[in-house]
Amino acid sequence: MRRLRRLPLLSPRQWRRRLIFWLGAVLVGLVAVAFAWLADGAQHLFLRAVSYEPLLVFILAPAGLALSLALTRWFFPGAQGSGIPQVIAALHEPDPQRVGALLTLRIAAGKVLLTLLGLASGASIGREGPTVQVGASIMHALGRWQGLPRPETIRIMVLAGGAAGVAAAFNTPLAGLVFGIEELSHSLRVRTGSLTLTAVVIAGITAILAVGDYVYFGVSHATLDVGPGWLAVGLCGVAGGLLGGGFSSTLLHLPRAFPKVVSRFAARRPAAFAACCGLVIATIGWASGGTSYGTGYEQARMLVEGKAGLPDSFMVWKLLATVASYLSGIPGGIFAPSLSIGAGLGQWLSALVPHAPAAAVVLLGMVGYFAGVVQAPITAAVIVMEMTGNHALMVPLMATSLLAFLVSRLVCRRPLYSSLAKRFLGH
Structure with missing residues (x-):
């Protein structure tokens, strides 16, 4: 009986750990669904307010961003930005105490609340990056509660939680x-891959049971025949790599290029600086007719489905608003805004390639820009394919993503998330 109890399939201890792991995946799926629902509500609340009185944005955006940054610094330090760099740092941090400081449930709660505040203020941010940190924090807390002795096991749970967050947020x-293998862990290990797959499947099933099976940006049937359209x-690939790499390089190096007066002002009065960024966001939103606010989901879906109504300048306004939102230091991701910017890039480039269907060029622009930003070509191609349900374009998407990745490395030598993660290591 002792020997039988030591077998992996019969060990009570192993089954207890499995149940805790599965419970964590279910919680990640439920939290991701609730976060998505609340984020949509926050964004719609803002849009209703500015539709009633457009000038109200010049109050909501500065005040909301200033409040968000102040709450981040006072009560939720470590919740700023996307959340993906914090997870990468936690996976590579050798000190378990520092890992715990990056992935507390308090930070996860603050991440959700402050991202909602940013969306309710008109910031150009997404919820997908924050969902990664929230998922990793949930799994880390369960691992600590379970009393897992090995730091390596805790890291596996953190990786699985982050990957499950992406899967549940996008239904991908x-x-x-x-994403967990290519971007978070930067390595493939059999045990890690199998546990991550389990968490992804459970979280995905939980999200489907909660909201039903759906395609994030709607189903696209666009194709691209071999020929001049290629x-x-x-x-x-080239345009997305240049623009996406330039965007990442801007986020990494622009704060250092500020004049000394601006840098001192941002360091001494961060909330006031965030309010100034809010004024920039409000001005951009006013100039763009309101298309630059929020995640950009509605605009990207319009472009994917071939609906008219968006100006060619949408891409420029959305990019500028996303840069201003990131520089403010508030919690919020760049996943969804980057995908919408890429869709706008594809819309603009479709006029230059008359032999290719415009709907196909929109998807290629989306994957090209996204791959240029995150420098994760496989993730970019797979996520766009799954979010549009278009398997016929898989080869062109992969080719565009790889080319954009290579071009982006010429502009920004280090990946964005990995570079940002180094700022959290040792803090």
């Missing part, structure tokens, strides 16, 4: 698995 299980692959 394959992209969640690839010029769009090279065009979107």
